[in-house]
Amino acid sequence: MKFRYLLPTLAIITQPVMAKNIIYPIDRATIMTGAKFDFKIEFDEIINPAQASILINGKKFNTVLSSDNQVEFIANEEGKNASALWLRNVSLKQAGDYQVQVSVNGKQSTVNWSAYNTPNKAQAKNVILIIGDGLSIAHRTGARILSKGITEGKANGRLAMDDLPYMGLIGTSSTDSIATDSANTMSAYMTGHKSAVNALGVYASRSNDNFNHPKQEPLGQLIKRLTKKSVGIVSDAEVQDATPAAVVANTRRRSEKAAITEMLFNAKPDVLLGGGSAYFLPQHMAGSKRKDDKDFITAFKNSGYRVISNASQLKQIDGKNTKKLLGLFHTGNLNTVLDRRFLNNGSTAKFPDQPDLTEMTKTALDVLSQNKDGFFLMVESALIDKASHSLDWERAMASTIMMDQTLAVAKDFAAKNPDTLIIVTGDHTHGISIIGTVDDNKAGNLREKIGVYQDAKWPNYEDKNNDGYPDDWNVSKRLAVFFAAYPDYYETLRPKLDGQFNPTTKDAQGNYIANDKYKTTTDAALRSGNLPRSADSGVHSVDDMVVQAIGPGAENIRGYMENSDLFKIIVNALAIKYCQCPSNQINKVNQTTNPLHHSMKGA
Known part of the structure; x- marks a missing residue:
């Protein structure tokens, strides 16, 4: 024993x-x-x-x-x-x-x-990657119903994304959590490496310095180092925001927006369009958020960029005569398309001449396509996510319609340039679903106005001017849309016509509670949240992300993939090859170190 x-x-x-x-x-x-x-x-x-x-x-x-x-x-x-x-x-x-x-x-x-x-021969000359930040199935479904209508169970029309022939599912989890954010998910697309929440182009190590973590070379840097192709970045968020920044940036914290501006300048994308001018301006200028005197507007101008600041100037750009373009149309994020185009609520007063994502994309394609060697263009519809965080589904779905119309612009370009691969996806999802309709003509309180199953019938949105958007967002029979994860808030089941929904406010203890602003709305109902009290808004979901594609190399989009796999599909399609080129210093950071002597085994 x-x-x-x-x-x-x-x-x-x-x-x-x-x-x-x-x-x-x-x-x-x-x-x-x-x-x-x-x-x-x-x-x-x-x-x-x-x-x-x-x-x-x-x-x-x-x-x-x-x-x-x-x-x-x-x-x-x-x-x-x-x-x-x-x-x-x-x-x-x-x-x-x-x-x-x-x-x-x-x-x-x-x-x-x-x-x-990568292959010796390229499949595609150009790649257009369109990102709907936070894009979920319900956003797509809602955009189709709102834009095209539905009769007797069949859609009255199709979205541009409905006819993309290749489709797959993407896992979005990060190295430190099943739940993720835009930084490391987009970074996975751009580097081929998984990373941690809030990280851009780095592995999250134990270093204290946000710029001293193990770096990965983002696609924007890689293309500039190994090819003669052009690079374009377009977003209706700040260009320093996580998704556009991931094309070129290396930092542990996505919040390092002043430093990301410098990374954008060092990487020098040929086209850079979006918001975020506050981080380009020296600290003494009105609207600046910098804490130094660096002037990146002047720096870009001195580097040969044409610099513009509104939609009218954007319309004047001649792609044949513009090689480098910087367009900054807001100190922060642009306003949503719902506020810019349809609601006279004063939200765009400071920046009344903001371009649409479709206009920015068309101009970017005009400029980038002058390069005979081709280009990579990333386009982000960022406000799908930002409105979804605010539980503001109307603004999120309006931005989804705009994203789809942007895809139509890209498809028109690809029809004339068939050597173009288009990939459409999001970086992560939100827990959002359409469950029926809300009918103001039903008797009873707000809750009784919700129709499900056969009682839902059909919403009564119309698009008589054929612009792809409902003529009226506040019709009497609307979509009933709910989020799965939310803080305390007042549900009104009506669009917020005076500005984006702000569901919470802080109490004396610093916890987030329902915003009383919406309490007086007719029939407003308090929804007790299911998130921790520290959460001020809705959060991302862990659901798989749908990815679609068309063009040479699109056949590789299929089945289940990790988000890091998308990088390989892009570099393979472009056949970006290793060469004995001058080394690209990946935002190299000075650090005091001890020299390693040859006493280490394996050194």
Whole structure:
């Protein structure tokens, strides 16, 4: 009996010590050959370099990773009583499977990477990526009903996105949570690497400095370094917001908007259109949100950009005579299309001449298409998400209609330029559903006016002027739309014609409570929230994201994919190839480090 008990005891004793050392890139990373990234190892204690062995496929790590930089060893990283090793701005030259093994003081850590070559021949000359931020199934369905109408169970017309031939589902979860935000989801599209909530173009490590995390080379930087193609970024949000910023940025915190402005300038996209002029202006100028005297309006002008600030100027742009274009149409985010085009509520008083996303996209295509080598254009309909956070479904679905009309502009371009791949998706979803209608003519309180199943019948929106939007958003029989995750708020079941819905306000204890502004609305009903009291608005959902495509390379959009897979589809379609080009310093940050001596095993 003693012998029988001795065996499991010995097994426990002889097991290797649990590894706590962290390797970046992380396990199961897929990496394009020639794309730049930072290699970092975070040890869980202070070590001597001679104690560590770092091998990739059994070889010294710095003989496998191609880099012009020196290996950095930091004995005590930022006072955390733990060491770190960096090799910045590296790449893999050969496709294949890689196993990284780190051994130190009896602890072993292993990650596996997969590197791939892009094809020798491009399928597409141009790629247009259209992002509906927060785009969910209900947004699409609602946009179709509102824009096209429905009769006897059949849609009276089709959206531009309804006829895209290839479709798949995308998983949006991040490295640190199943729930995600726009930063790391869009960053996954742009780098091919998963990351953490709020991170742009970096792995979230233990560093305190937002600009000193292991970097990944975003697509905007990669295209500029390895090709002669042009890059365009268009959004109706601030151009420093998470989705547009992800095309070029590297920072742990998406909130670093002043620094992101500088990253945009360093990356120099050929077309940059949107809001966010507050971070381009030096601090002494009205409307600036900078804390320094850097003037990026002047900097862009001095770099050969034509700079514009309203829709009238945008309409005057001649693509044949404009090589570089910066358009900033608001100090912050642009106003929603519902406020800009249909409601005279004063919300656009400070910026009365804002362009539509369709207009920005058309001009961007005019400018970018002058490049005989092609282009990559990212277009974001950002306010689908921002209105959904506010539980303001009318504004969200109006922005979805605008996104779909923008897609129609892109499809018209692709019809004349069939070497163009168009991909349409969102970065994440919202928990939003249409459950029936709200009929003002029904008797009873607000709740009894909701019709479901056969009692829902049909809403009575009309589009007599054929602009694709309802002529009146406040008809007597409206869609009944609800969000799955919400704070306390007053439900009115009516569009907010005087401005975007602001569901909450803070109480004396700092908790978010229902905004009394809407309490006096006829029949307003208090909905007790299902989110923590710290939540001021609705949140994203973990639901899969629909992705669609048309054009050369679109056939690779199918089934279930991770969001990081979209990067590979884009670079493969464009056949972006590794070459012996001047190294692109991925926003390299100065840091005091100790030189790594050759005493480290594997150095």
